[in-house]
Amino acid sequence: MVLRNIDPSAGLMNGTRLKITELMDFMVRAKIITGEKVGRTVDIPRLSITPSDTRLPFKMRRRQLPLAVAFAITINKSQGQSLSEVGIFLPRPVFSHGQLYVGISRVTSKNGLKILIVDKDGKPQAKTMNVVFKEIFNNL
Known part of the structure; x- marks a missing residue:
């Protein structure tokens, strides 16, 4: 990637x-x-x-390939992409409101969607919570 x-x-x-x-x-x-x-x-x-980083008293420079191995990508990185197959691994509830929707909505067909939800012990579960931190709405 x-x-x-x-x-x-x-x-x-x-x-x-x-x-x-x-x-x-x-x-x-x-x-x-x-x-x-x-x-x-x-x-x-x-x-x-x-x-x-302007806190350093010197300029650092390195030469590298701007690539990373990507066997998987985050839900955020998948936003805006259409994928024929999507696998979602949820070892804990999703981080924020809408994030689960973004992950699920990337797949072009329900046949290409696989979701694995597990508990703390790694046992498969049937559901997950879509966590919403209501405190963020206090100042709106």
């Missing part, structure tokens, strides 16, 4: 998923598997990354 907006016009944006086809010394060749540019082959070079 791409971790930065590298080249939006080429489909290389934060959250784009790729299939790595070739590893080189300072670059990766990959095929885009999500978004409008599905099927396009792209080359991704190492990028210079400078953290913006």
Whole structure:
């Protein structure tokens, strides 16, 4: 998965998923598997990354590939995507109102949806709570 907006016009944006086809010394060749540019082959070079922490008395810089292995993605990262298969693992109640809906609504067919809800001991459960912290509504 791409971790930065590298080249939006080429489909290389934060959250784009790729299939790595070739590893080189300072670059990766990959095929885009999500978004409008599905099927396009792209080359991704190492990028210079400078953290913006102004508390440091020096500038730190590192060169890295802006990619992360993504066997799974978070509910937040899935927002806006359409997926043919979605598996949701809930070892505890979802964090905030609407988050469970976002996760479930990413799948294009109910046949592609699998949900595993477990209790503290890892035993399967039939339901979960959609947690809402009502305190956030006090100042509205």
